[in-house]
Structures are given as structure tokens and as C-alpha cells.
Amino acid sequence: MxxxxxxxxxxxxxxxxxxxGLVRSTAGLAPGHAQANLIIVPRELAFDVLLFAQRxxxxxxxxxxxxxxxxxxxxxxxxxxxxxxPRYVVYEDGREVARPTDITAFWREDLVTFMLGCSFTFxxxxxxxxxxxxxxxxxxxxxxxxxxxxxxxxxxxxxxLVVSMRPIPADRVADAVRITSRYxxxxxxxxxxxxxxxxxxxxxxxxxxxDPVRIAPGEIPVFWACGVTPQAAVxxxxxxxxxxxxxxxxxxxxxxxxxxxxx
Amino acid sequence: MxxxxxxxxxxxxxxxxxxxGLVRSTAGLAPGHAQANLIIVPRELAFDVLLFAQRxxxxxxxxxxxxxxxxxxxxxxxxxxxxxxPRYVVYEDGREVARPTDITAFWREDLVTFMLGCSFTFxxxxxxxxxxxxxxxxxxxxxxxxxxxxxxxxxxxxxxLVVSMRPIPADRVADAVRITSRYxxxxxxxxxxxxxxxxxxxxxxxxxxxDPVRIAPGEIPVFWACGVTPQAAVxxxxxxxxxxxxxxxxxxxxxxxxxxxxx
Numbered sequence: 001m002x003x004x005x006x007x008x009x010x011x012x013x014x015x016x017x018x019x020x021g022l023v024r025s026t027a028g029l030a031p032g033h034a035q036a037n038l039i040i041v042p043r044e045l046a047f048d049v050l051l052f053a054q055r056x057x058x059x060x061x062x063x064x065x066x067x068x069x070x071x072x073x074x075x076x077x078x079x080x081x082x083x084x085x086p087r088y089v090v091y092e093d094g095r096e097v098a099r100p101t102d103i104t105a106f107w108r109e110d111l112v113t114f115m116l117g118c119s120f121t122f123x124x125x126x127x128x129x130x131x132x133x134x135x136x137x138x139x140x141x142x143x144x145x146x147x148x149x150x151x152x153x154x155x156x157x158x159x160x161l162v163v164s165m166r167p168i169p170a171d172r173v174a175d176a177v178r179i180t181s182r183y184x185x186x187x188x189x190x191x192x193x194x195x196x197x198x199x200x201x202x203x204x205x206x207x208x209x210x211d212p213v214r215i216a217p218g219e220i221p222v223f224w225a226c227g228v229t230p231q232a233a234v235x236x237x238x239x240x241x242x243x244x245x246x247x248x249x250x251x252x253x254x255x256x257x258x259x260x261x262x263x
Numbered sequence: 264m265x266x267x268x269x270x271x272x273x274x275x276x277x278x279x280x281x282x283x284g285l286v287r288s289t290a291g292l293a294p295g296h297a298q299a300n301l302i303i304v305p306r307e308l309a310f311d312v313l314l315f316a317q318r319x320x321x322x323x324x325x326x327x328x329x330x331x332x333x334x335x336x337x338x339x340x341x342x343x344x345x346x347x348x349p350r351y352v353v354y355e356d357g358r359e360v361a362r363p364t365d366i367t368a369f370w371r372e373d374l375v376t377f378m379l380g381c382s383f384t385f386x387x388x389x390x391x392x393x394x395x396x397x398x399x400x401x402x403x404x405x406x407x408x409x410x411x412x413x414x415x416x417x418x419x420x421x422x423x424l425v426v427s428m429r430p431i432p433a434d435r436v437a438d439a440v441r442i443t444s445r446y447x448x449x450x451x452x453x454x455x456x457x458x459x460x461x462x463x464x465x466x467x468x469x470x471x472x473x474d475p476v477r478i479a480p481g482e483i484p485v486f487w488a489c490g491v492t493p494q495a496a497v498x499x500x501x502x503x504x505x506x507x508x509x510x511x512x513x514x515x516x517x518x519x520x521x522x523x524x525x526x
Binding site for chain 1: 306309310313314317318325328330375417418525
């Protein structure tokens, strides 16, 4: 995986590779460019999704929306939302029914696509400050956990807050907070530092999504709101139909990380 | 009017006065508390409104949403959205059909209420820094103008950016920018400083909404994005039904201005 990751491609080139069938976590790809979580729903559920995002902006920062039937837009110029993500998850009544690498066969003209900010955006800034990003260094997907915190519901949608976890050396936790708080459009500052039990997380070694990471002595688990949150709401609220990205397998967008940074 | 404005009431008390029939501009009322623009639409138009807001966050910062049929919520605790605004405008097919002080007779169970941030929120901060707010000092409604700038459309909704204007002494313009940029949830920094013609505004003395203000020698017209923007989109896009606040006649909310301030 490291050999692949060492080749720096543009977002359009990364999307082309995924369109061609490559499947991998997108962490670290197209550095400097924002990645996005996906949630695609029929038009009649679209208001509930957008309202859920508005009421839960930390886990669900909206970067862009493609209107019903639209398959491309400025965040994926020249791309196609049905083919350009490495892997998707298709839900019917909240149950996973397929995990395809292309959703052309599932596409309908009434589908609305939401692209939500992803914490991969601030990982480059962490690394640039010498803060290690464990899952990148260990070549695995970021670990994500359902928590006991509830999101603000919206219409038919409700569910738990999902968080991603990065172990941070204790003497760099304050720096990690400071750096990520400059990115409010991509989850921003951590929602929780240390003490997984207080979030209802029993075992850090058994994430609900993604892969476990090794936590070195002296490192503290730090938790950020995660864009898989609406996907957990889909699993719990059981709308008739929805398509999401497979966790960690994001849309690589043309937007620059710096576009989402505040002073 | 100044005698009335001198009495400092709580947001709930102000709403009670409006519920009782008082009609006036809300500028300067319940200092320290946020005021909100209203747009109320049937459920089938709600996604377009929320998407319009998401795509045009400077004029349309969403402070809260009441689901279909809901008439109260945390921003107006104990209040009633149908009676607590001093004056409303009812639109059918984009045409104004009534300007009531109570919309109980127009209420339907499928109506969704959007409350959007209002620049009245940062006027207290301007005044606290010794920057005069002309329309408050002159006891009139803030002047608002349709501009030649187009908003990003969303579904069936499109329209021009509407701005509010405050004349600012030339040596305080930089301060006014700095202060208001700390309030991104209530329109934030100005969209334009000076030169109304570049915004397509022919005559500052003839605002499209609100009242004209006197501009003293040495003052520069400064323009902020305005929450009347979705109302202008309703007038242009002609949805079957919508209710808005009468410009300048806002919902006085329980939220504190400070809640919307960033460092």
C-alpha cells in the first residue's frame, strides 16, 4: 500500500483510478485536497437528511449537494458520483444489501447526493506539525465508533454520534485541538479527549467501522465527530433506500483543504 | 419611538408585546439577543429552501428550523411563531396577498419554518465600539436593496442577493469589517464596501425594503448580506405559498448574540 500511496496524483486522477476499479481507503491520497463522506437518498428523504446535517453540524458539515438525478458537480469536476468512490454501501430499510464499487445499476433519477466534510482533511495539517496520524502510519483505515451520545433528530432520522479516533502523544494533544479547530467545516475540534468509556465505547480494539490501530504508551485516544454519523442514522432509522460510501472509502474532491481553514 | 426603545425587555416579553398587537421594527430591541428572519413554506418546498440556504450561507445562515406543523421551539421558548413576529408578509405565487400581524388564519399543518440570522445581532457590537448605526440613531428601519449579484440557485428557487446598508465613518470601516467578521452565523463581514453602482444599486435613497437613511459627509456605504434574500427569491421564483417576516420586523429569539460570535 505504501508504494501506491507514495505516488501523488490529482483528485481527478484518483477518481479515475477508482472509476477503473481500484478499491482502497483514501486516507492520505491527493494531499491538500478535501475528501467527502457520501449519503445519497431519494428526494422525499432529502429534507430530513439536510435538516439532520443542519442540526448536527459537527458530524455532518455539508460541503456540497447534487440535486435529484445529478451525477457530477464542481466538487468532482468531470467525474461521476456513481463510479468515482472506491466502494459504496447500499441500504434497504436500514439493512446493507450490497457493497458495490459502482452504483450505476442502483441509480435513480430521484436520488439526491450529499457530500459531507471528512476529517482526513486536517490530517495533513497534523502531520505537517509533526503529530503522527496512526492509521496512516500503520497503513489501515481510521477506527470509527458508535457512541452513546445521541444526535439531534430530524424528521424520520435519528441515531448515535459516530466518532473517529486518533491516538495522540499526550504532549501534542493541545496542538491537535488547536490545529483541528481551524477546520470547522471538516468536523473541527475533537468532541472528546481520553476516556472512551464516557462515550460508551467498550473496546478501542473493536471499532464499529474501519480498523483498529495500535496505541503507543503515552498516547491519548482523541475523538472527532465523524461523517459516518448519517450512515449510522440510516441503519437505525431504516429509510426504504439509501447509498453511502464504505467507511474510509471517500470521494476525493477538487476542493482544497485550505478552502475549509479559518484563521 | 425612542421612549419605547429605551425600555429594555426580555425576548419573551418582546414577543408577548408583538403577540398583543404591537407593530414596529425590532432593531435595537432585547439587546444582546439574536433576532431572526423568517421563511415559512409547505413541506414540499422545504428542501429547496434549506438547500438554497446551504448554498448561500452569507445571506441565509440557518439558526433553527421548526418541523412541519411545529409552532414553537427552543429559539422562542413558550412562544408561537404564528403570532410573535410584529408583521408578516403572505405570498401566493410570489405575489404579496396579505401583510398580517398574526398568521393563525393562514396556518397549515404542512408548514415548515426557517429562522435565519439577522445582522441586527452585530449592531450592538458595532455600537459598543463607538461605531454609529444610522438607522437606529435615526429611528427608522434599516435600508435594504436588491443587487445585481445572483444567488446560487437551488431546485425551484433563484433570486438576487439582497443587502442591508449601514453608512460607516471612513476611519471606522476597517473596524466594522473586523467586528462583524466575528459573527459568521449572522451574515458576518460585509460583502461590499462603497460604490453601490457596482452592486447594481442606482439610488441609495430608494431602498427596495426598509427606509432610507441619511449619510453624513465622510461616511461610506457598507453592505452586508441580508436575510430578506430568500424572500426576494420567493418573489422571483413564485412558489404557490410562502410566509415571511415583514422586512425589519424580526423574530426576537432567546439565543444570545454571543452564541454566534467566533473568537
